[in-house]
Amino acid sequence: MSDHLLMLEGLAATYNHAIRALSHVSLTVRRGEIVALLGANGAGKSTTLKAISNLLHAERGQLTHGRVVFDGRDTAALTSADLVRLGLVPVLEGRHCFRALNVEENLVAGGIGGGLSRGEIAAGLERIYTLFPRLKQRRRSASGLTSGGEQQMTVIGRALMSRPRLLVLDEPSMGLAPLVVETIFSTLKRLNREEGLSILVAEQNSTVALRYADSAAVLEGGSMALSGDAADLRGRPEIKALYLGSPEESAAHLAALRGPSPADHAAA
């Protein structure tokens, strides 16, 4: 069995057969690893996650090159529902709770979607309430009326009900207070440590993501700008500056990270 749970090999993607959103995106998630996918607004993080989850077509997007391999299988012919059954479960941007349903009903829906029996759903609920005690307190509240953090916990909990092997998360920290972000990331880390859950998380919040991830990749303008061990990338001023400065400043910082190009050597 390969050590590689997910492999992206040279992905290129467009929207409406015209707008190029990704080119040459390659990335690996090993079993039991947390990988952070970093990048500024519009860098291509969500498009990459949708390509992995076979959800691009819903937005008139398509993969034009490359392939996605999950657990040794090329996913091109699989639907997003097939992928969920195989253990690749996305939690995409926007915290899409079933707003009229209460928190517990949302979690149960995840269990039903994952094909769990009644007993497994009951056990799953207990597990989610242990991981997120806040959800237990709010279990009878309409999810649309809960806080942003509680909604994020609900959609993560709903995904966890189907017992994923790879959880794919799009910007879980977006718009949340730092303490809530820590709660969510530390719970994900706990699942990773205790149950070996593999996680691919797209984030603009590189500071938090690099603290919890094992490795990371940075997207810029739809292409891979750099990748490496999170510990190596953490604390490097260029990474922080990526998201604070203008696109031009970001490009200059990335150029500094990569070192001189062969063209620079030739010119020297």
Ligand SMILES: Nc1ncnc2c1ncn2[C@@H]1O[C@H](COP(=O)(O)OP(=O)(O)OP(=O)(O)O)[C@@H](O)[C@H]1O
């Ligand atoms: N549904 C769509 N139709 C057309 N173009 C799109 C669509 N979704 C994204 N794009 C374009 O594709 C590029 C990558 O966008 P994407 O949403 O993947 O970036 P991102 O890194 O996730 O950014 P953000 O953090 O702002 O969501 C951008 O140029 C964006 O405008």
